[in-house]
Amino acid sequence: MQTLTARGASVLVTDLDEAAGRAVADEAVAAGGSAVFAPGDVRDSASWATWRDLALERFDAVHVLVNNAGVFGEETILSVTRAGWQRTIGVNLKGSFLGIKTFAPVIRDAGGGAIVNVSSAAGLDQNPDPAYTASKWGVRGLTKMASQEFGPWGIRVNSIHPGYVLTAMTDFASAAMRAAKIEMTPMKRAGEAWEAAELVAFLVSDAAGFINGAEIAIDGGWTSGSQATEARRFR
Numbered sequence: 001m002q003t004l005t006a007r008g009a010s011v012l013v014t015d016l017d018e019a020a021g022r023a024v025a026d027e028a029v030a031a032g033g034s035a036v037f038a039p040g041d042v043r044d045s046a047s048w049a050t051w052r053d054l055a056l057e058r059f060d061a062v063h064v065l066v067n068n069a070g071v072f073g074e075e076t077i078l079s080v081t082r083a084g085w086q087r088t089i090g091v092n093l094k095g096s097f098l099g100i101k102t103f104a105p106v107i108r109d110a111g112g113g114a115i116v117n118v119s120s121a122a123g124l125d126q127n128p129d130p131a132y133t134a135s136k137w138g139v140r141g142l143t144k145m146a147s148q149e150f151g152p153w154g155i156r157v158n159s160i161h162p163g164y165v166l167t168a169m170t171d172f173a174s175a176a177m178r179a180a181k182i183e184m185t186p187m188k189r190a191g192e193a194w195e196a197a198e199l200v201a202f203l204v205s206d207a208a209g210f211i212n213g214a215e216i217a218i219d220g221g222w223t224s225g226s227q228a229t230e231a232r233r234f235r
């Protein structure tokens, strides 16, 4: 997020986790940036209405939306519960949908801008969790559709597809799982959050002015090279 405030953006940070979200906004302000925090749940259209009203009150105009909230469950098709399925689809897919639905008209009224949807390498390929995989494919499809609907309004909509990135979401992994994920990555390392942030900052900038409806992997080659990496083991 500081990648955006450091470039002069004023950012409304939102999160279900108040302490974590407030800390992100406070850190940006301490570094001289412009940021405010408002709690809420991306599954809830009332939260989106509150965020829209607050953003317009604080910033007058909104040009950018980044749909980044996400959850991951360790389930299989046979073990996933109805509640688990609904939580993951609700946060990852419905949350992104409600964000686009709420903010596209606001961005249009501001004269245009950009939306970035954070999908996953799982949205290009798969991942052991069925709801996560389905939600991230859904986000990718929603991005394509939104790019068509809102391109004429001067709003570009793109998805990014991170591979294995070191964050709170991946913190639970065992040493063996981390090693396996790094081994599957041709660059032989995990990604870092700032690298994904740099891609977001580029996509919302004027330098990306003709990029619309694109799906951009940021995965060290994971999704383009997994078969080749596997085959190389047997050479």
Ligand SMILES: NC(=O)c1ccc[n+]([C@@H]2O[C@H](COP(=O)([O-])OP(=O)(O)OC[C@H]3O[C@@H](n4cnc5c(N)ncnc54)[C@H](O)[C@@H]3O)[C@@H](O)[C@H]2O)c1
Pocket: 014, 015, 016, 017, 020, 040, 041, 042, 043, 067, 068, 069, 070, 071, 091, 118, 119, 120, 121, 161, 162, 163, 164, 165, 166, 167, 168, 169, 170
């Ligand atoms: N870390 C990775 O390896 C990786 C890989 C591919 C994609 N992604 C995606 O990147 C995005 C960011 O994930 P991260 O790795 O930083 O994980 P993270 O767990 O650190 O961040 C996710 C954030 O979403 C918030 N959140 C969860 N449910 C919410 C809700 N209902 N309403 C509002 N906020 C909610 C959480 O509180 C958390 O702060 C996610 O969409 C994730 O699926 C991450």
